[in-house]
Structure formats: C-alpha cells, structure tokens
Amino acid sequence: MSDTRRGHAARMPVPARMPEKFVTPDLDALGALVRDARVGHFAFVEDGEPRVLPIAIVADGAHILLHGSTGSHWLRLLATGIPVALSVTAIDALVVARSAFESSMNYRSAIAFGSCAPAADNGPDKVIALDLVTEGLIPGRVAELRPATAKELAATLVLRMTIDEWTLKVSEGWPEDGPADVAGPAWAGILPLATGYERAIPAPDLAAGITPPHSVRTLLGTV
Template sequence: MESIESPAFVPTQRSTVKRLAKRAEYDRTTVYQILDEGLICHVGFVVDGNPFVIPTAYGRIEEQLYIHGSPASRMLRTLQTGIDVCVTVTLLDGLVLARSAFHHSMNYRSVVVFGTASIVSEPEQKLEALRAFTEHIVPGRWSEVRPPNRSELTGTLVLALPLVEASAKVRTGPPVDDEEDYALPVWAGELPLELATAQPIADPRLSSAIEPPAYVTAYTRAATRQA
C-alpha cells in the first residue's frame, strides 16, 4: 500500500485517465482537496452481472475513505463481501460557453477511486469514522451533538476503502474554439457556479434562546478543504 507521505498516486490500468489525459491529476493534495470539498459520492459495483451506482455520503481520514449506512442496505451488504468497487466524486465549477455548440464544456474537478471495501468492526475506529462523516458535512458539529450510543453503533454499518488506486480529472479556463470561429459575433466565456447556503431555518421545537453557531451561519464548502 502507498504511504500517506507519497506525493502522488501511481496510475494503474484502471485509474489512468485516457480521455483528455492532459486534465489528469495524480497528486494526493488535489485528490484529497476534491474529496474533502464534495458532499456526495457515487458508488459503482456489479452484482450478478447487474451494474449499480448508488449515491451516498462519505468521510475521509488520511488514506481511508469511509461510507456508512444501515446493515440492511443492499449496497453495503454487497460491498462487505469483498467485491471491486468504484467511487466517484464530482465538483461542478462552471459552465463553459463556446462560439460553437460542439465546443461547449464545463469546468469541473472529479475523483475516481478503485478498490475493495472492508467492514469496520473495531468500536473506536467505527466511532472515529462516524465522527469523520459528521465533520465532513459540517466541520465543528461533532463536538456539540450527542455521540452515537451503543444501539446506534450496532445499527450502523461502516466500510473502509483504502485510497490506493485513485486519480483526479480537472478542467479550468475559457472555451477552446476552432480558430475560424473566434471571429463569430457570439458571446463566449465562463459562467462560474458555486454551492451556496440560504438563511438557516431553525427547528420549530428549538428554544428561542439558542442561536445558530458560526459554523452554520458562515458555512462554506471551500472551508472544508484539507491537504
């Protein structure tokens, strides 16, 4: 297994970016920043010849990616048997409007991870993984809420996927038109997109004396990025 100190993932037959390879990134900093900023991953796997892609939340602790859910979940029951899995995370940064329909594109950052997930059974590691889920979604939240009790821990299945085989793909910048199209009288450029929060809505049963914490009022995904 690659060490967490390694500056880059070693491309494999599966993780090597083949289409538009110049957009490939294999360094850990880029991969981890994308994973840490995203909220939802899509888990792909095959059961009895049938492909499935399931969206789910996730968390990361160093070189381990964690997913969790009910022990009754078909996806988690299947993955814990040791089958190959593909996990993807995509961040959409903007629309790229070209002068021709053909060259329209999007600016994005994406990560693909391949591997085999294993069940987390050790109680302390399982609790730490659940903390990572919470902190991944809302940094600072875990220290204020009630932690999972024994029953809740028992009723939650956690799987770990080693971050060994992974790659990122990134597109930035303006459109790239055919040279003869630059003279067309058509607006072209980038339309940046970002994930933004609206005004927090308090639980109707919340005491009026409790104000929303700073991590709610100043919430931003960019603040969750880690090296």
C-alpha cells in the same frame, strides 16, 4: 485546459493532440474534490447485475469513508470486500464558447477502484470513524453534539474504502475558439458555478432561544 491525474497506477499515455493533459498522483486534489462533491456513486456487481449506490462520502487520506444503517443490504454487501468503482464529480463552471461544438464545462471528476471493509467494531475506533464522517460534512459539529449512544453505534455501519487505483481529470480554462469564431460577433466566456448554503431553517420543534451554532454559521459564512 484539462489534465488527468492518476495515483497508485502506471502512467497513462498522454494524447499528442491534447498536450495540456498530464498525470500525477495528487491525493490532496482528490480529497478536495470529495469535500466539495460530498456525494459519490459506488458501482458494483450483484448476482451478475450492475448496481449503483449514491451516498455521502468523506476523504480520509488515501481512503474514503461512508456510513449508513446496518440494515442496508447494499452496505453489508460492500462490507464483504467485493470490488467497487467510485465516481465523484464537481462542476465548477460553464464554458460558453462561440460555437456549440467548443462549449463545455470546467469540472473535476474522479474514478477510484478498490474495496470496502468495516472501519471498526463497536468501540472507540468506530466513534473516531463516525466523528471523521461528521467533521467531514459539518466541520466543528462533533464538539457541539452529545456522544453517540451504544444503540446508535450498533445501528450504524461505517465502511472504509481502500483505493487501489484512481484517476482524477480536471478541466479548466477558457473557450478554445478558432480564429474565425473569435473574429465573429458571438459572446464567449465562463460562468462560474457557486454552491453553498443559503440560510439556516430551524426545525419546527426547536425550542425557543436556541440559535445556530458555530459550525452552522461557519458553513453559512456568517462567523
């Protein structure tokens, strides 16, 4: 089963042959996908040529946050407000059908269109934006860290993507084999794909006696 969800746009016609597809503006589902995927691919045009930038992303309501060095040519280009398209995908399972034709994946995939702008100047608002990025990737980590220095803030560019239109497609369910294949001897089912963190590997220069903090243990599921 799959469905397509679009926000901030006219409703798309639903193909009659796939009645399980529907359209709904579900920002919570989009945010959940961004949290699970952690990385998005920004597509844009520079001097008439296509470009793609893979980068860590964090959902902030109806916006997407990204950050990097102020020396990044591509981030500075995005900061000018040029049109961008963002692609985000998470694979949830393999669908193993009784034929190669019906075999597929369960997945969530979103395409968002809009533009980026600096989230804030070098001040309290920029600190808040950076904290949102850090918390989005490692929940609880901000409280465990020292504040960013003025030099670090000046060297970091935080962008906020304003989403003008987005589409979210979700594919989930069992193999859709025909009666003849169902009656046959081939196995069918789904193979859920689990992603997670295996273990905390300390840095070579970590001082003795410093143990993984609460944020890291939470990600490992050992809290």
